[in-house]
Every structure is written in C-alpha cells, then in structure tokens.
Amino acid sequence: MVASHLPTRRRWLAPILFWIYTVSYAAFVVAAAFFTFQNGEPVGGLAQPAFFGLSVGIVGGFGLIFGAFLLAMIYALLGPRDQGDPPRAKK
Numbered sequence: 001m002v003a004s005h006l007p008t009r010r011r012w013l014a015p016i017l018f019w020i021y022t023v024s025y026a027a028f029v030v031a032a033a034f035f036t037f038q039n040g041e042p043v044g045g046l047a048q049p050a051f052f053g054l055s056v057g058i059v060g061g062f063g064l065i066f067g068a069f070l071l072a073m074i075y076a077l078l079g080p081r082d083q084g085d086p087p088r089a090k091k
Contacts (some may be wrong), residue, residue, distance in 0.1 A: 001047060013079055013080075014079065017074065020063075021067065021080055025064060028060055028064060031046055031060075032045070
C-alpha cells in the first residue's frame with residue numbers, strides 16, 4: 001500500500017525498481033533452468049565460460065547481487081523519507 005502523503009513522483013519508484021529486479025532474476029532463473037544443460041551435460045547458457053574461467057552463471061549471479069545493491073542505493077537516494085528524518089543537505 002502506498003502512503004497518500006508521498007509526493008506523486010516518488011510513488012512509482014519502488015514498484016519500478018521491484019519490477020526491474022524481478023524481471024532480471026526471472027530471466028536468470030529461466031536461463032539456468034532451460035538453456036544450460038541437456039541430458040546432464042552443459043550445452044550453453046549459464047555454463048559457458050565468461051571471464052577468467054568463471055561461468056556466465058557465476059558472473060550473472062554476482063551481477064544480480066550487485067544489481068540489487070545498486071537498486072537499493074537508488075531507492076535510498078531518491079525514495080521517500082520518514083517524516084521524523086532530518087532533511088537532506090542541498091547541493
């Protein structure tokens with residue numbers, strides 16, 4: 001439930017960030033489930049080598065973790081604040 005006292009331009013931020021991460025994670029899971037192995041043998045998808053001998057799955061998994069952290073930072077900077085919080089410094 002969205003609080004009605006929040007500015008209109010900030011009401012959309014949390015759902016947008018949520019859907020960005022949800023779609024990214026769902027794509028990762030679908031790639032892992034359906035495009036990586038065939039008859040128990042790695043055939044592509046997340047099993048392919050990416051960087052320094054690491055698979056695409058490892059690099060993508062760390063990318064998801066980094067992406068979640070980045071989205072949290074975006075929300076912390078742009079999202080609504082509690083009424084009791086001190087005001088942000090203006091630049």
